[in-house]
Amino acid sequence: MYVSYHLPWKMKSDLRLPFFIPVCAVARKPLKGRCLADKVKTEAEKSAVNNGREAGRRLLPHERKEKGITMNIIRAKDYQDMSRKAANIISAQIIMKPDCVLGLATGSTPVGTYRQLIEWYEKGDLDFSRVSTVNLDEYRGLAHTDPQSYYYFIIKSLGGIDLQLLGLGNNGHIGFNEPGAAFEKETHLVDLAESTIRANARFFTSIDEVPKQAYTMGIRTIMQAKKILVVVSGEGKADIVSRAFFGPVTPEVPASILQMHPDVTVVCDEAALSLSPL
Numbered sequence: 001m002y003v004s005y006h007l008p009w010k011m012k013s014d015l016r017l018p019f020f021i022p023v024c025a026v027a028r029k030p031l032k033g034r035c036l037a038d039k040v041k042t043e044a045e046k047s048a049v050n051n052g053r054e055a056g057r058r059l060l061p062h063e064r065k066e067k068g069i070t071m072n073i074i075r076a077k078d079y080q081d082m083s084r085k086a087a088n089i090i091s092a093q094i095i096m097k098p099d100c101v102l103g104l105a106t107g108s109t110p111v112g113t114y115r116q117l118i119e120w121y122e123k124g125d126l127d128f129s130r131v132s133t134v135n136l137d138e139y140r141g142l143a144h145t146d147p148q149s150y151y152y153f154i155i156k157s158l159g160g161i162d163l164q165l166l167g168l169g170n171n172g173h174i175g176f177n178e179p180g181a182a183f184e185k186e187t188h189l190v191d192l193a194e195s196t197i198r199a200n201a202r203f204f205t206s207i208d209e210v211p212k213q214a215y216t217m218g219i220r221t222i223m224q225a226k227k228i229l230v231v232v233s234g235e236g237k238a239d240i241v242s243r244a245f246f247g248p249v250t251p252e253v254p255a256s257i258l259q260m261h262p263d264v265t266v267v268c269d270e271a272a273l274s275l276s277p278l
Contacts (some may be wrong), residue, residue, distance in 0.1 A: 071245055071258065071259060071264045071265070071266050072264065072265045072266070073245070073266050073268065073273070073276075073278065074265060074266065074267045074268070075268065075269075075270065075273055075278070076267055076268065076269045076270070077269065077270060078269050078270070079112055079233045079234075079269055080112060081269065082112070082231060082232075082233055082267050082268065082269045083112030083113045083115070083116050083231070084116055085267050086110075086113040086165070086229060086231045086267045087113045087116035087117050087120070089163075089229050089265060089267075090102065090113070090117060090163065090165065090229065091117070091120065091126060093162060093163045093227065094126060094127070094128070094131055097162060098127060098129075098130045098131070099130040099131070099132075100131055100162040100163065101131075101132050101133070101134060101161050101162050102131060102132075102133050102134070102161070102162065102163055102164075102165065103133070103134045103135075103136055103161040103163070103164035103165060103217070103222075103225055104133050104134070104135065104136065104165050105136045105165050105166050105167050105175075106135075106136070107167045107200075109167040109168075109231050109232065109233055110165060110167060110231055113165070113231060134161055134217075135217075136164070136165075136166070136175045136216070136217050136222075161224070161225040161226065162225070162226050162227065163225065163226065163227045163228070163229060164222055164225035164227070164228045164229070165229050165230075165231070166222070166228060166229070166230045166231075166255075166258075167230070167231060167232070168230060168231075168232045168237060168240060168241065168244065168255055169195075169196060169199070169240075169255075170195060170199055170236065170237065170240060171193060171195050171196065171240070172240050172243065172244050172252075172253035172254050172255045172256065173193070173196060173254050173255070174219070174222060174230075174254055174255045174258070175216040175217050175218075175222065176190050176192060176196070176214040176215075176216035177190070177216055177218065177219050177222075177254045178190060178191075178192065178193045178196065178254070179193070179251065179252045179253065179254060180251055180252060182219075182251065183219045183220065183223075183251060183254075183257050184218075184219070184220050185218035185219060185220055186217075186218040186220050186221045187215065187216065187217050187218055187221055188215070188216065188218055189213060189214075189215055190213065190214055190215075190216055191212065191213055192210075192211070192212055192213060192214055197210045197212065219254060219257055223257065223258075223260070223261055226263065227263045227264075227265075228258060228261055228263065228264045228265070229264075229265050229266075229267070230255070230258065230264065230265070230266040230267070231266075231267050231268075232266065232267070232268045232269075232272040233268070233269045233271070233272055234269070234271050234272055235271040235272070235274060237268075237271075237272045238271065238272055238273070238274045238275040238276070239275055240253070240255075241266075241268060241272050241273060241275070241276055242275045242276045242277075243256070244256050244258070245258070245259065245266060245276070246276055246277055
């Protein structure tokens with residue numbers, strides 16, 4: 001359950017960014033001297049978490065089993081470190097499969113990861129020219145031109161997902177799959193929980209403007225992704241991290257189903273892991 005970092009030493013194509021976040025300028029640049037592959041490989045060797053304690057190697061499958069850990073958990077120092085480590089994993093996916101399909105999440109947690117990817121693109125280190133993306137979820141009732149629309153945030157594409165990026169809701173939701181939802185559902189319309197509406201109110205002028213429904217990629221669809229990357233930050237997520245990734249698998253904690261996926265990496269900062277048995 002971990003991402004392999006056997007990367008090519010050279011990337012010889014030009015850069016074109018047809019899809020990414022609207023703040024990205026579409027441009028074409030030659031690659032710089034030092035390949036991002038070198039940096040990704042080095043970072044992976046340093047941060048492969050080893051249960052969050054032993055730097056330099058990952059726990060072997062039997063070691064994780066002995067400790068009751070079913071996922072690859074990467075401990076980051078803080079939000080910036082979490083964002084960089086997650087960006088490294090996404091970069092590795094792009095380097096290994098330049099025409100990959102990425103399932104991308106919105107919300108506040110992944111923003112630092114996207115900013116890091118943009119920085120590497122602007123330095124000439126990454127090639128997104130053949131990458132396509134799929135939205136994880138979308139509010140119902142917002143026009144695609146609305147700044148709070150997830151369509152506005154990430155331009156939509158289709159295809160099977162090579163790597164799905166996820167955040168983690170305070171109540172354990174992934175996408176907009178709220179507690180109690182059936183694990184077997186595919187893309188569907190959901191009524192948002194009051195706790196989710198309150199959490200997302202910070203993105204709107206008032207809580208009354210927050211949509212009460214959304215379309216979301218279902219748990220079944222998420223679990224069909226070849227690889228899953230989860231980013232979690234902050235002390236406020238510590239309890240749900242412990243319940244989702246170290247507790248029983250239950251529809252009452254939707255993210256807990258990720259324990260059953262064969263290739264999941266979770267990147268958390270110290271605060272988010274403060275209540276976990278690591």
